[in-house]
Amino acid sequence: MRLKGKVAVVTGGSRGIGRAIALALAEEGADVAVNYQRNEAMAREVAQAIERTGRASDIYQADVSDPEQVQRMRDAVLKRFERVEILVNNAGINRDKSFAKMDDDTWRSVISVNLNGVFYCTKVFLDGMAARGYGRIINISSIVGQMGNFGQANYAAAKAGLLGFTKSLARELAGKGITVNAIAPGFIATDMVSGVPDDVKQKILAQIPLRRFGEPEEVAKAVVFLGSEDASYITGQVLNVNGGMYV
Ligand SMILES: NC(=O)c1ccc[n+]([C@@H]2O[C@H](COP(=O)([O-])OP(=O)(O)OC[C@H]3O[C@@H](n4cnc5c(N)ncnc54)[C@H](OP(=O)(O)O)[C@@H]3O)[C@@H](O)[C@H]2O)c1
Structure with a gap:
Protein backbone atom coordinates (compact mmCIF):
# COMPACT_ATOMS: atom_id res chain seq x y z
CA MET A 1 0.00 0.00 0.00
CA ARG A 2 2.68 2.44 -1.04
CA LEU A 3 0.15 4.90 -2.50
CA LYS A 4 -2.51 4.83 0.19
CA GLY A 5 -4.57 8.03 0.19
CA LYS A 6 -3.18 9.31 -3.10
CA VAL A 7 -5.25 10.31 -6.12
CA ALA A 8 -3.92 9.46 -9.58
CA VAL A 9 -4.95 10.37 -13.10
CA VAL A 10 -3.98 7.98 -15.88
CA THR A 11 -4.48 9.22 -19.43
CA GLY A 12 -5.31 6.48 -21.90
CA GLY A 13 -6.27 4.18 -19.04
CA SER A 14 -8.81 2.12 -20.96
CA ARG A 19 -4.98 -0.04 -18.05
CA ALA A 20 -2.20 -1.96 -16.28
CA ILE A 21 -0.93 1.28 -14.73
CA ALA A 22 -4.39 2.25 -13.43
CA LEU A 23 -4.87 -1.20 -11.85
CA ALA A 24 -1.38 -1.27 -10.34
CA LEU A 25 -1.73 2.18 -8.79
CA ALA A 26 -5.04 1.13 -7.25
CA GLU A 27 -3.51 -2.09 -5.93
CA GLU A 28 -1.05 0.09 -4.02
CA GLY A 29 -3.90 2.10 -2.50
CA ALA A 30 -4.46 5.02 -4.90
CA ASP A 31 -7.84 6.22 -6.11
CA VAL A 32 -7.67 6.48 -9.89
CA ALA A 33 -9.31 8.70 -12.51
CA VAL A 34 -9.26 6.77 -15.78
CA ASN A 35 -9.11 8.88 -18.93
CA TYR A 36 -9.99 7.47 -22.34
CA GLN A 37 -10.87 8.79 -25.77
CA ARG A 38 -13.25 6.31 -27.46
CA ASN A 39 -13.50 3.01 -25.60
CA GLU A 40 -15.95 3.87 -22.86
CA ALA A 41 -16.85 0.25 -22.10
CA MET A 42 -13.20 -0.71 -21.62
CA ALA A 43 -12.55 2.33 -19.43
CA ARG A 44 -15.60 1.45 -17.34
CA GLU A 45 -14.35 -2.11 -16.93
CA VAL A 46 -11.04 -0.76 -15.57
CA ALA A 47 -12.83 1.56 -13.12
CA GLN A 48 -15.08 -1.28 -11.96
CA ALA A 49 -12.07 -3.56 -11.43
CA ILE A 50 -10.50 -0.82 -9.31
CA GLU A 51 -13.66 -0.35 -7.28
CA ARG A 52 -13.70 -4.06 -6.54
CA THR A 53 -10.33 -3.60 -4.81
CA GLY A 54 -11.96 -1.05 -2.51
CA ARG A 55 -10.50 2.06 -4.13
CA ALA A 56 -12.49 4.85 -5.77
CA SER A 57 -12.40 5.26 -9.53
CA ASP A 58 -14.29 6.97 -12.33
CA ILE A 59 -13.93 7.42 -16.07
CA TYR A 60 -13.29 10.67 -17.93
CA GLN A 61 -13.67 10.99 -21.68
CA ALA A 62 -11.30 13.55 -23.19
CA ASP A 63 -9.09 13.82 -26.23
CA VAL A 64 -5.82 14.89 -24.61
CA SER A 65 -4.86 16.81 -27.74
CA ASP A 66 -7.79 19.18 -27.23
CA PRO A 67 -7.09 21.73 -24.47
CA GLU A 68 -10.78 22.47 -23.87
CA GLN A 69 -11.60 18.81 -23.36
CA VAL A 70 -8.61 18.47 -21.03
CA GLN A 71 -9.80 21.44 -19.00
CA ARG A 72 -13.26 19.88 -18.69
CA MET A 73 -11.69 16.60 -17.60
CA ARG A 74 -9.70 18.40 -14.92
CA ASP A 75 -12.83 20.13 -13.58
CA ALA A 76 -14.70 16.83 -13.43
CA VAL A 77 -11.80 14.98 -11.77
CA LEU A 78 -11.33 17.68 -9.13
CA LYS A 79 -15.07 17.81 -8.47
CA ARG A 80 -15.00 14.11 -7.67
CA PHE A 81 -11.57 13.64 -6.05
CA GLU A 82 -10.69 17.21 -4.94
CA ARG A 83 -6.99 16.83 -5.66
CA VAL A 84 -4.48 14.93 -7.80
CA GLU A 85 -1.08 13.85 -6.55
CA ILE A 86 0.01 11.55 -9.38
CA LEU A 87 -0.35 12.29 -13.09
CA VAL A 88 0.57 9.57 -15.54
CA ASN A 89 0.76 10.91 -19.09
CA ASN A 90 0.29 7.66 -20.94
CA ALA A 91 -2.18 8.32 -23.79
CA GLY A 92 -0.49 7.86 -27.13
CA ILE A 93 -0.98 6.85 -30.74
CA ASN A 94 1.21 5.84 -33.65
CA ARG A 95 0.62 6.53 -37.35
CA ASP A 96 3.59 4.86 -39.00
CA LYS A 97 4.76 5.85 -42.46
CA SER A 98 8.14 6.21 -44.10
CA PHE A 99 9.16 9.83 -44.14
CA ALA A 100 8.74 10.04 -47.91
CA LYS A 101 5.06 9.18 -47.49
CA MET A 102 4.46 11.11 -44.29
CA ASP A 103 1.95 13.87 -44.85
CA ASP A 104 1.19 16.86 -42.69
CA ASP A 105 -1.81 15.20 -41.04
CA THR A 106 0.13 12.07 -40.08
CA TRP A 107 2.85 14.22 -38.54
CA ARG A 108 0.52 16.57 -36.70
CA SER A 109 -1.85 13.94 -35.28
CA VAL A 110 0.98 12.05 -33.55
CA ILE A 111 2.65 15.20 -32.23
CA SER A 112 -0.74 16.53 -31.07
CA VAL A 113 -1.65 13.50 -28.98
CA ASN A 114 1.77 12.29 -27.80
CA LEU A 115 3.44 15.62 -27.10
CA ASN A 116 0.88 18.43 -27.00
CA GLY A 117 -1.43 16.18 -25.00
CA VAL A 118 1.20 15.85 -22.28
CA PHE A 119 1.62 19.62 -22.23
CA TYR A 120 -2.12 20.21 -21.81
CA CYS A 121 -2.63 17.56 -19.15
CA THR A 122 0.38 18.65 -17.15
CA LYS A 123 -0.75 22.30 -17.32
CA VAL A 124 -4.15 21.66 -15.83
CA PHE A 125 -3.05 19.47 -12.92
CA LEU A 126 0.11 21.34 -12.01
CA ASP A 127 -1.39 24.23 -10.04
CA GLY A 128 -2.95 21.97 -7.43
CA MET A 129 0.26 19.99 -7.00
CA ALA A 130 2.31 23.17 -6.64
CA ALA A 131 -0.14 24.65 -4.13
CA ARG A 132 0.11 21.54 -1.96
CA GLY A 133 3.87 21.21 -2.45
CA TYR A 134 3.63 17.63 -3.65
CA GLY A 135 3.30 15.89 -6.95
CA ARG A 136 4.47 13.04 -9.12
CA ILE A 137 4.39 13.40 -12.89
CA ILE A 138 5.29 10.33 -14.93
CA ASN A 139 5.51 10.57 -18.71
CA ILE A 140 5.37 7.46 -20.85
CA SER A 141 7.95 7.98 -23.58
CA SER A 142 9.38 5.15 -25.69
CA ILE A 143 12.57 3.40 -26.68
CA VAL A 144 11.78 4.78 -30.14
CA GLY A 145 12.43 8.30 -28.79
CA GLN A 146 15.91 7.13 -27.80
CA MET A 147 16.85 4.96 -30.81
CA GLY A 148 14.64 6.21 -33.64
CA ASN A 149 12.77 3.71 -35.79
CA PHE A 150 12.04 3.24 -39.47
CA GLY A 151 8.60 4.64 -40.29
CA GLN A 152 8.23 6.45 -37.00
CA ALA A 153 9.79 9.89 -37.48
CA ASN A 154 6.62 11.50 -36.09
CA TYR A 155 6.36 9.15 -33.10
CA ALA A 156 10.09 9.26 -32.35
CA ALA A 157 10.08 13.07 -32.47
CA ALA A 158 7.16 13.23 -30.04
CA LYS A 159 8.65 10.66 -27.66
CA ALA A 160 12.11 12.26 -27.75
CA GLY A 161 10.40 15.60 -27.15
CA LEU A 162 8.87 14.12 -24.01
CA LEU A 163 12.33 13.38 -22.64
CA GLY A 164 13.40 17.01 -23.00
CA PHE A 165 10.08 18.10 -21.52
CA THR A 166 10.56 15.75 -18.55
CA LYS A 167 14.08 16.94 -17.79
CA SER A 168 13.20 20.63 -18.08
CA LEU A 169 10.10 20.33 -15.94
CA ALA A 170 12.01 18.33 -13.33
CA ARG A 171 14.37 21.27 -12.91
CA GLU A 172 11.53 23.81 -12.79
CA LEU A 173 9.34 21.95 -10.33
CA ALA A 174 11.79 20.38 -7.90
CA GLY A 175 11.50 23.39 -5.59
CA LYS A 176 7.75 22.83 -5.39
CA GLY A 177 8.03 19.24 -4.21
CA ILE A 178 7.07 17.81 -7.58
CA THR A 179 9.13 15.11 -9.27
CA VAL A 180 8.93 14.56 -13.02
CA ASN A 181 10.22 11.38 -14.60
CA ALA A 182 9.82 9.45 -17.82
CA ILE A 183 9.56 5.77 -18.56
CA ALA A 184 10.84 4.52 -21.89
CA PRO A 185 9.22 1.16 -22.59
CA GLY A 186 10.62 -1.08 -25.25
CA PHE A 187 8.19 -3.25 -27.22
CA ILE A 188 5.24 -4.14 -25.03
CA ALA A 189 2.49 -6.62 -25.94
CA THR A 190 -0.51 -4.31 -26.49
CA ASP A 191 -2.82 -3.32 -29.36
CA MET A 192 -0.13 -0.89 -30.51
CA VAL A 193 2.28 -3.75 -31.24
CA SER A 194 -0.20 -6.48 -32.21
CA GLY A 195 -0.61 -5.02 -35.70
CA VAL A 196 3.08 -5.36 -36.52
CA PRO A 197 3.60 -8.04 -39.22
CA ASP A 198 5.04 -11.35 -37.97
CA ASP A 199 8.31 -11.09 -39.87
CA VAL A 200 8.95 -7.62 -38.42
CA LYS A 201 8.08 -8.95 -34.95
CA GLN A 202 10.72 -11.67 -35.35
CA LYS A 203 13.31 -9.07 -36.35
CA ILE A 204 12.45 -6.98 -33.30
CA LEU A 205 12.60 -10.00 -30.98
CA ALA A 206 16.08 -10.81 -32.26
CA GLN A 207 17.23 -7.40 -30.98
CA ILE A 208 15.86 -7.89 -27.45
CA PRO A 209 18.34 -9.58 -25.09
CA LEU A 210 15.47 -10.94 -22.94
CA ARG A 211 14.02 -12.46 -26.16
CA ARG A 212 10.40 -11.49 -25.55
CA PHE A 213 8.09 -8.49 -25.65
CA GLY A 214 7.36 -6.83 -22.32
CA GLU A 215 4.03 -7.09 -20.52
CA PRO A 216 2.02 -3.97 -19.65
CA GLU A 217 2.28 -4.94 -15.98
CA GLU A 218 6.07 -4.69 -16.19
CA VAL A 219 5.76 -1.03 -17.20
CA ALA A 220 3.11 -0.47 -14.53
CA LYS A 221 5.48 -1.64 -11.79
CA ALA A 222 7.96 1.06 -12.82
CA VAL A 223 5.19 3.67 -12.68
CA VAL A 224 4.21 2.57 -9.18
CA PHE A 225 7.83 2.89 -8.10
CA LEU A 226 8.23 6.40 -9.54
CA GLY A 227 4.90 7.43 -8.05
CA SER A 228 5.80 6.25 -4.57
CA GLU A 229 7.98 7.49 -1.71
CA ASP A 230 10.56 4.89 -2.76
CA ALA A 231 11.44 7.32 -5.58
CA SER A 232 11.49 10.47 -3.41
CA TYR A 233 15.03 11.45 -4.54
CA ILE A 234 14.54 10.64 -8.22
CA THR A 235 13.59 13.36 -10.68
CA GLY A 236 14.40 14.21 -14.28
CA GLN A 237 15.23 10.56 -15.03
CA VAL A 238 14.35 8.16 -17.79
CA LEU A 239 13.65 4.63 -16.60
CA ASN A 240 14.09 2.10 -19.41
CA VAL A 241 11.76 -0.90 -19.32
CA ASN A 242 12.92 -2.56 -22.51
CA GLY A 243 14.33 -6.05 -21.93
CA GLY A 244 17.81 -4.71 -22.59
CA MET A 245 17.06 -3.61 -26.16
CA TYR A 246 18.58 -0.17 -25.59
CA VAL A 247 21.26 0.20 -22.93
N1 LIG B 1 3.09 -0.85 -26.71
C1 LIG B 1 4.36 -0.51 -26.82
O1 LIG B 1 5.20 -1.30 -27.28
C2 LIG B 1 4.84 0.83 -26.36
C3 LIG B 1 6.21 1.04 -26.28
C4 LIG B 1 6.69 2.25 -25.85
C5 LIG B 1 5.82 3.24 -25.49
N2 LIG B 1 4.48 3.04 -25.55
C6 LIG B 1 3.62 4.13 -25.15
O2 LIG B 1 2.82 3.70 -24.07
C7 LIG B 1 1.56 4.39 -24.11
C8 LIG B 1 0.44 3.36 -24.10
O3 LIG B 1 0.60 2.53 -25.23
P1 LIG B 1 -0.27 1.20 -25.45
O4 LIG B 1 0.61 0.26 -26.19
O5 LIG B 1 -0.90 0.80 -24.19
O6 LIG B 1 -1.34 1.77 -26.48
P2 LIG B 1 -2.81 1.24 -26.83
O7 LIG B 1 -3.00 -0.15 -26.37
O8 LIG B 1 -3.00 1.58 -28.25
O9 LIG B 1 -3.75 2.19 -25.92
C9 LIG B 1 -3.74 3.57 -26.15
C10 LIG B 1 -4.50 4.26 -25.04
O10 LIG B 1 -4.42 5.68 -25.27
C11 LIG B 1 -5.74 6.21 -25.36
N3 LIG B 1 -5.74 7.32 -26.31
C12 LIG B 1 -5.35 7.33 -27.60
N4 LIG B 1 -5.49 8.56 -28.13
C13 LIG B 1 -6.00 9.34 -27.14
C14 LIG B 1 -6.37 10.69 -27.05
N5 LIG B 1 -6.26 11.52 -28.08
N6 LIG B 1 -6.87 11.16 -25.87
C15 LIG B 1 -7.00 10.34 -24.81
N7 LIG B 1 -6.66 9.04 -24.83
C16 LIG B 1 -6.17 8.55 -25.98
C17 LIG B 1 -6.61 5.06 -25.82
O11 LIG B 1 -7.97 5.32 -25.46
P3 LIG B 1 -9.19 4.55 -26.20
O12 LIG B 1 -9.16 3.14 -25.70
O13 LIG B 1 -10.40 5.29 -25.75
O14 LIG B 1 -8.92 4.64 -27.66
C18 LIG B 1 -5.97 3.91 -25.02
O15 LIG B 1 -6.42 3.93 -23.69
C19 LIG B 1 1.60 5.25 -25.36
O16 LIG B 1 2.01 6.56 -25.02
C20 LIG B 1 2.64 4.59 -26.20
O17 LIG B 1 3.23 5.48 -27.12
C21 LIG B 1 3.96 1.84 -25.98
Whole structure:
Protein backbone atom coordinates (compact mmCIF):
# COMPACT_ATOMS: atom_id res chain seq x y z
CA MET A 1 0.00 0.00 0.00
CA ARG A 2 2.68 2.44 -1.04
CA LEU A 3 0.15 4.90 -2.50
CA LYS A 4 -2.51 4.83 0.19
CA GLY A 5 -4.57 8.03 0.19
CA LYS A 6 -3.18 9.31 -3.10
CA VAL A 7 -5.25 10.31 -6.12
CA ALA A 8 -3.92 9.46 -9.58
CA VAL A 9 -4.95 10.37 -13.10
CA VAL A 10 -3.98 7.98 -15.88
CA THR A 11 -4.48 9.22 -19.43
CA GLY A 12 -5.31 6.48 -21.90
CA GLY A 13 -6.27 4.18 -19.04
CA SER A 14 -8.81 2.12 -20.96
CA ARG A 15 -6.41 -0.32 -22.63
CA GLY A 16 -2.89 -1.68 -22.80
CA ILE A 17 -0.21 -0.10 -20.67
CA GLY A 18 -2.51 2.59 -19.24
CA ARG A 19 -4.98 -0.04 -18.05
CA ALA A 20 -2.20 -1.96 -16.28
CA ILE A 21 -0.93 1.28 -14.73
CA ALA A 22 -4.39 2.25 -13.43
CA LEU A 23 -4.87 -1.20 -11.85
CA ALA A 24 -1.38 -1.27 -10.34
CA LEU A 25 -1.73 2.18 -8.79
CA ALA A 26 -5.04 1.13 -7.25
CA GLU A 27 -3.51 -2.09 -5.93
CA GLU A 28 -1.05 0.09 -4.02
CA GLY A 29 -3.90 2.10 -2.50
CA ALA A 30 -4.46 5.02 -4.90
CA ASP A 31 -7.84 6.22 -6.11
CA VAL A 32 -7.67 6.48 -9.89
CA ALA A 33 -9.31 8.70 -12.51
CA VAL A 34 -9.26 6.77 -15.78
CA ASN A 35 -9.11 8.88 -18.93
CA TYR A 36 -9.99 7.47 -22.34
CA GLN A 37 -10.87 8.79 -25.77
CA ARG A 38 -13.25 6.31 -27.46
CA ASN A 39 -13.50 3.01 -25.60
CA GLU A 40 -15.95 3.87 -22.86
CA ALA A 41 -16.85 0.25 -22.10
CA MET A 42 -13.20 -0.71 -21.62
CA ALA A 43 -12.55 2.33 -19.43
CA ARG A 44 -15.60 1.45 -17.34
CA GLU A 45 -14.35 -2.11 -16.93
CA VAL A 46 -11.04 -0.76 -15.57
CA ALA A 47 -12.83 1.56 -13.12
CA GLN A 48 -15.08 -1.28 -11.96
CA ALA A 49 -12.07 -3.56 -11.43
CA ILE A 50 -10.50 -0.82 -9.31
CA GLU A 51 -13.66 -0.35 -7.28
CA ARG A 52 -13.70 -4.06 -6.54
CA THR A 53 -10.33 -3.60 -4.81
CA GLY A 54 -11.96 -1.05 -2.51
CA ARG A 55 -10.50 2.06 -4.13
CA ALA A 56 -12.49 4.85 -5.77
CA SER A 57 -12.40 5.26 -9.53
CA ASP A 58 -14.29 6.97 -12.33
CA ILE A 59 -13.93 7.42 -16.07
CA TYR A 60 -13.29 10.67 -17.93
CA GLN A 61 -13.67 10.99 -21.68
CA ALA A 62 -11.30 13.55 -23.19
CA ASP A 63 -9.09 13.82 -26.23
CA VAL A 64 -5.82 14.89 -24.61
CA SER A 65 -4.86 16.81 -27.74
CA ASP A 66 -7.79 19.18 -27.23
CA PRO A 67 -7.09 21.73 -24.47
CA GLU A 68 -10.78 22.47 -23.87
CA GLN A 69 -11.60 18.81 -23.36
CA VAL A 70 -8.61 18.47 -21.03
CA GLN A 71 -9.80 21.44 -19.00
CA ARG A 72 -13.26 19.88 -18.69
CA MET A 73 -11.69 16.60 -17.60
CA ARG A 74 -9.70 18.40 -14.92
CA ASP A 75 -12.83 20.13 -13.58
CA ALA A 76 -14.70 16.83 -13.43
CA VAL A 77 -11.80 14.98 -11.77
CA LEU A 78 -11.33 17.68 -9.13
CA LYS A 79 -15.07 17.81 -8.47
CA ARG A 80 -15.00 14.11 -7.67
CA PHE A 81 -11.57 13.64 -6.05
CA GLU A 82 -10.69 17.21 -4.94
CA ARG A 83 -6.99 16.83 -5.66
CA VAL A 84 -4.48 14.93 -7.80
CA GLU A 85 -1.08 13.85 -6.55
CA ILE A 86 0.01 11.55 -9.38
CA LEU A 87 -0.35 12.29 -13.09
CA VAL A 88 0.57 9.57 -15.54
CA ASN A 89 0.76 10.91 -19.09
CA ASN A 90 0.29 7.66 -20.94
CA ALA A 91 -2.18 8.32 -23.79
CA GLY A 92 -0.49 7.86 -27.13
CA ILE A 93 -0.98 6.85 -30.74
CA ASN A 94 1.21 5.84 -33.65
CA ARG A 95 0.62 6.53 -37.35
CA ASP A 96 3.59 4.86 -39.00
CA LYS A 97 4.76 5.85 -42.46
CA SER A 98 8.14 6.21 -44.10
CA PHE A 99 9.16 9.83 -44.14
CA ALA A 100 8.74 10.04 -47.91
CA LYS A 101 5.06 9.18 -47.49
CA MET A 102 4.46 11.11 -44.29
CA ASP A 103 1.95 13.87 -44.85
CA ASP A 104 1.19 16.86 -42.69
CA ASP A 105 -1.81 15.20 -41.04
CA THR A 106 0.13 12.07 -40.08
CA TRP A 107 2.85 14.22 -38.54
CA ARG A 108 0.52 16.57 -36.70
CA SER A 109 -1.85 13.94 -35.28
CA VAL A 110 0.98 12.05 -33.55
CA ILE A 111 2.65 15.20 -32.23
CA SER A 112 -0.74 16.53 -31.07
CA VAL A 113 -1.65 13.50 -28.98
CA ASN A 114 1.77 12.29 -27.80
CA LEU A 115 3.44 15.62 -27.10
CA ASN A 116 0.88 18.43 -27.00
CA GLY A 117 -1.43 16.18 -25.00
CA VAL A 118 1.20 15.85 -22.28
CA PHE A 119 1.62 19.62 -22.23
CA TYR A 120 -2.12 20.21 -21.81
CA CYS A 121 -2.63 17.56 -19.15
CA THR A 122 0.38 18.65 -17.15
CA LYS A 123 -0.75 22.30 -17.32
CA VAL A 124 -4.15 21.66 -15.83
CA PHE A 125 -3.05 19.47 -12.92
CA LEU A 126 0.11 21.34 -12.01
CA ASP A 127 -1.39 24.23 -10.04
CA GLY A 128 -2.95 21.97 -7.43
CA MET A 129 0.26 19.99 -7.00
CA ALA A 130 2.31 23.17 -6.64
CA ALA A 131 -0.14 24.65 -4.13
CA ARG A 132 0.11 21.54 -1.96
CA GLY A 133 3.87 21.21 -2.45
CA TYR A 134 3.63 17.63 -3.65
CA GLY A 135 3.30 15.89 -6.95
CA ARG A 136 4.47 13.04 -9.12
CA ILE A 137 4.39 13.40 -12.89
CA ILE A 138 5.29 10.33 -14.93
CA ASN A 139 5.51 10.57 -18.71
CA ILE A 140 5.37 7.46 -20.85
CA SER A 141 7.95 7.98 -23.58
CA SER A 142 9.38 5.15 -25.69
CA ILE A 143 12.57 3.40 -26.68
CA VAL A 144 11.78 4.78 -30.14
CA GLY A 145 12.43 8.30 -28.79
CA GLN A 146 15.91 7.13 -27.80
CA MET A 147 16.85 4.96 -30.81
CA GLY A 148 14.64 6.21 -33.64
CA ASN A 149 12.77 3.71 -35.79
CA PHE A 150 12.04 3.24 -39.47
CA GLY A 151 8.60 4.64 -40.29
CA GLN A 152 8.23 6.45 -37.00
CA ALA A 153 9.79 9.89 -37.48
CA ASN A 154 6.62 11.50 -36.09
CA TYR A 155 6.36 9.15 -33.10
CA ALA A 156 10.09 9.26 -32.35
CA ALA A 157 10.08 13.07 -32.47
CA ALA A 158 7.16 13.23 -30.04
CA LYS A 159 8.65 10.66 -27.66
CA ALA A 160 12.11 12.26 -27.75
CA GLY A 161 10.40 15.60 -27.15
CA LEU A 162 8.87 14.12 -24.01
CA LEU A 163 12.33 13.38 -22.64
CA GLY A 164 13.40 17.01 -23.00
CA PHE A 165 10.08 18.10 -21.52
CA THR A 166 10.56 15.75 -18.55
CA LYS A 167 14.08 16.94 -17.79
CA SER A 168 13.20 20.63 -18.08
CA LEU A 169 10.10 20.33 -15.94
CA ALA A 170 12.01 18.33 -13.33
CA ARG A 171 14.37 21.27 -12.91
CA GLU A 172 11.53 23.81 -12.79
CA LEU A 173 9.34 21.95 -10.33
CA ALA A 174 11.79 20.38 -7.90
CA GLY A 175 11.50 23.39 -5.59
CA LYS A 176 7.75 22.83 -5.39
CA GLY A 177 8.03 19.24 -4.21
CA ILE A 178 7.07 17.81 -7.58
CA THR A 179 9.13 15.11 -9.27
CA VAL A 180 8.93 14.56 -13.02
CA ASN A 181 10.22 11.38 -14.60
CA ALA A 182 9.82 9.45 -17.82
CA ILE A 183 9.56 5.77 -18.56
CA ALA A 184 10.84 4.52 -21.89
CA PRO A 185 9.22 1.16 -22.59
CA GLY A 186 10.62 -1.08 -25.25
CA PHE A 187 8.19 -3.25 -27.22
CA ILE A 188 5.24 -4.14 -25.03
CA ALA A 189 2.49 -6.62 -25.94
CA THR A 190 -0.51 -4.31 -26.49
CA ASP A 191 -2.82 -3.32 -29.36
CA MET A 192 -0.13 -0.89 -30.51
CA VAL A 193 2.28 -3.75 -31.24
CA SER A 194 -0.20 -6.48 -32.21
CA GLY A 195 -0.61 -5.02 -35.70
CA VAL A 196 3.08 -5.36 -36.52
CA PRO A 197 3.60 -8.04 -39.22
CA ASP A 198 5.04 -11.35 -37.97
CA ASP A 199 8.31 -11.09 -39.87
CA VAL A 200 8.95 -7.62 -38.42
CA LYS A 201 8.08 -8.95 -34.95
CA GLN A 202 10.72 -11.67 -35.35
CA LYS A 203 13.31 -9.07 -36.35
CA ILE A 204 12.45 -6.98 -33.30
CA LEU A 205 12.60 -10.00 -30.98
CA ALA A 206 16.08 -10.81 -32.26
CA GLN A 207 17.23 -7.40 -30.98
CA ILE A 208 15.86 -7.89 -27.45
CA PRO A 209 18.34 -9.58 -25.09
CA LEU A 210 15.47 -10.94 -22.94
CA ARG A 211 14.02 -12.46 -26.16
CA ARG A 212 10.40 -11.49 -25.55
CA PHE A 213 8.09 -8.49 -25.65
CA GLY A 214 7.36 -6.83 -22.32
CA GLU A 215 4.03 -7.09 -20.52
CA PRO A 216 2.02 -3.97 -19.65
CA GLU A 217 2.28 -4.94 -15.98
CA GLU A 218 6.07 -4.69 -16.19
CA VAL A 219 5.76 -1.03 -17.20
CA ALA A 220 3.11 -0.47 -14.53
CA LYS A 221 5.48 -1.64 -11.79
CA ALA A 222 7.96 1.06 -12.82
CA VAL A 223 5.19 3.67 -12.68
CA VAL A 224 4.21 2.57 -9.18
CA PHE A 225 7.83 2.89 -8.10
CA LEU A 226 8.23 6.40 -9.54
CA GLY A 227 4.90 7.43 -8.05
CA SER A 228 5.80 6.25 -4.57
CA GLU A 229 7.98 7.49 -1.71
CA ASP A 230 10.56 4.89 -2.76
CA ALA A 231 11.44 7.32 -5.58
CA SER A 232 11.49 10.47 -3.41
CA TYR A 233 15.03 11.45 -4.54
CA ILE A 234 14.54 10.64 -8.22
CA THR A 235 13.59 13.36 -10.68
CA GLY A 236 14.40 14.21 -14.28
CA GLN A 237 15.23 10.56 -15.03
CA VAL A 238 14.35 8.16 -17.79
CA LEU A 239 13.65 4.63 -16.60
CA ASN A 240 14.09 2.10 -19.41
CA VAL A 241 11.76 -0.90 -19.32
CA ASN A 242 12.92 -2.56 -22.51
CA GLY A 243 14.33 -6.05 -21.93
CA GLY A 244 17.81 -4.71 -22.59
CA MET A 245 17.06 -3.61 -26.16
CA TYR A 246 18.58 -0.17 -25.59
CA VAL A 247 21.26 0.20 -22.93
N1 LIG B 1 3.09 -0.85 -26.71
C1 LIG B 1 4.36 -0.51 -26.82
O1 LIG B 1 5.20 -1.30 -27.28
C2 LIG B 1 4.84 0.83 -26.36
C3 LIG B 1 6.21 1.04 -26.28
C4 LIG B 1 6.69 2.25 -25.85
C5 LIG B 1 5.82 3.24 -25.49
N2 LIG B 1 4.48 3.04 -25.55
C6 LIG B 1 3.62 4.13 -25.15
O2 LIG B 1 2.82 3.70 -24.07
C7 LIG B 1 1.56 4.39 -24.11
C8 LIG B 1 0.44 3.36 -24.10
O3 LIG B 1 0.60 2.53 -25.23
P1 LIG B 1 -0.27 1.20 -25.45
O4 LIG B 1 0.61 0.26 -26.19
O5 LIG B 1 -0.90 0.80 -24.19
O6 LIG B 1 -1.34 1.77 -26.48
P2 LIG B 1 -2.81 1.24 -26.83
O7 LIG B 1 -3.00 -0.15 -26.37
O8 LIG B 1 -3.00 1.58 -28.25
O9 LIG B 1 -3.75 2.19 -25.92
C9 LIG B 1 -3.74 3.57 -26.15
C10 LIG B 1 -4.50 4.26 -25.04
O10 LIG B 1 -4.42 5.68 -25.27
C11 LIG B 1 -5.74 6.21 -25.36
N3 LIG B 1 -5.74 7.32 -26.31
C12 LIG B 1 -5.35 7.33 -27.60
N4 LIG B 1 -5.49 8.56 -28.13
C13 LIG B 1 -6.00 9.34 -27.14
C14 LIG B 1 -6.37 10.69 -27.05
N5 LIG B 1 -6.26 11.52 -28.08
N6 LIG B 1 -6.87 11.16 -25.87
C15 LIG B 1 -7.00 10.34 -24.81
N7 LIG B 1 -6.66 9.04 -24.83
C16 LIG B 1 -6.17 8.55 -25.98
C17 LIG B 1 -6.61 5.06 -25.82
O11 LIG B 1 -7.97 5.32 -25.46
P3 LIG B 1 -9.19 4.55 -26.20
O12 LIG B 1 -9.16 3.14 -25.70
O13 LIG B 1 -10.40 5.29 -25.75
O14 LIG B 1 -8.92 4.64 -27.66
C18 LIG B 1 -5.97 3.91 -25.02
O15 LIG B 1 -6.42 3.93 -23.69
C19 LIG B 1 1.60 5.25 -25.36
O16 LIG B 1 2.01 6.56 -25.02
C20 LIG B 1 2.64 4.59 -26.20
O17 LIG B 1 3.23 5.48 -27.12
C21 LIG B 1 3.96 1.84 -25.98
